[in-house]
Amino acid sequence: MTEDEPAIEKRKRGARKPAPRFSREQADVRRAMLIEAAARCLSRGGIGAFTINSICREAGVSRGLINHHFDSLDALLVEVYKSSLYASVNAHIAEARQRRAMNADWPPQQALVALVRSNFSPVYFSRANLLLWLSLWGEIAVNPRLQAAHSELYNAYRAELAEDIAAVARSRGRNVDAPALARNFIALVDGLWLEWCLDASVVTPEDAEAAGFEMLEAQVGALR
Structure with missing residues (x-):
């Protein structure tokens, strides 16, 4: 059977x-x-x-x-860019969004301060990352895949920073151009990174963080 x-x-x-x-x-x-x-x-x-x-x-x-x-070296290059240069900032963006969703009373100043300081944390503001930046800046201009990744990440970061700046300004009755201020802040940080990479005696990470806060505080008031 x-x-x-x-x-x-x-x-x-x-x-x-x-x-x-x-x-x-x-x-x-x-x-x-x-x-x-x-x-x-x-x-x-x-x-x-x-x-x-x-x-x-x-x-x-x-x-x-x-x-x-x-699938290609370009794909790997994009992942290096994301993980090395935006991981810390993106983690703070995710945390800020989660806190806002869970607690509407969370002071906007705390979100902005955390995001600003994420640019200067020892893990992120490091010579290894600075050397990566120098290598990638030139490549972004000629590599369409990397350029697209940069545009996506930069725009998300700038939008989050602008949102946090606007929230602080509203809470204090101040009228600011938050997107422009966010753009200028990012440009300042990039420039200070470059100065530190070329000559560490010109600027320290502490100097760079202080300069970033000073730019924002001139328009939204004290943050630290």
């Missing part, structure tokens, strides 16, 4: 090994490791060192692993 087909298939399915529980997590770890290795290559040797071979050597992996996680 033979078993019917559905019974056989049911038993086969039951005998199959369960899928690995941590495959997704492991893939995320490998992907993050590749992004970190690529960032180190870029910060040490500029865009000329951002090659498949250099990144493979730095990460100790084969070309196949990079090709598995990224």
Whole structure:
């Protein structure tokens, strides 16, 4: 007597090994490791060192692993840009939005101060990130994919900063051009970063943070 087909298939399915529980997590770890290795290559040797071979050597992996996680070098470059230069700021943006959603009474000044200081945290305001900036600024101008990522991230950051500036100004009865002030603040931070990278004796991170606050406080009042 033979078993019917559905019974056989049911038993086969039951005998199959369960899928690995941590495959997704492991893939995320490998992907993050590749992004970190690529960032180190870029910060040490500029865009000329951002090659498949250099990144493979730095990460100790084969070309196949990079090709598995990224469809091109440009895709990897975009991820380096996002993770190295916007991770800290984006974390504060997400936190500010969550706090506003959960607590309408959260003082707008706190959101603005946290966002300003995120630009100068030791993890973010670092020589490694500054060297990444120098490498990427020139590339943004000629790389459409990186340019699109920069535009998206910059506009989101500027919009959040402008919203926080406007909220503080409204709470104090002040009339300011929040989008313009946000743009000028970002330009000031970029310039101070560049000065520090070229000559650390010209400006310190503390000087840079103070200058950022002074620009905003001239229009919205004391923040610190």
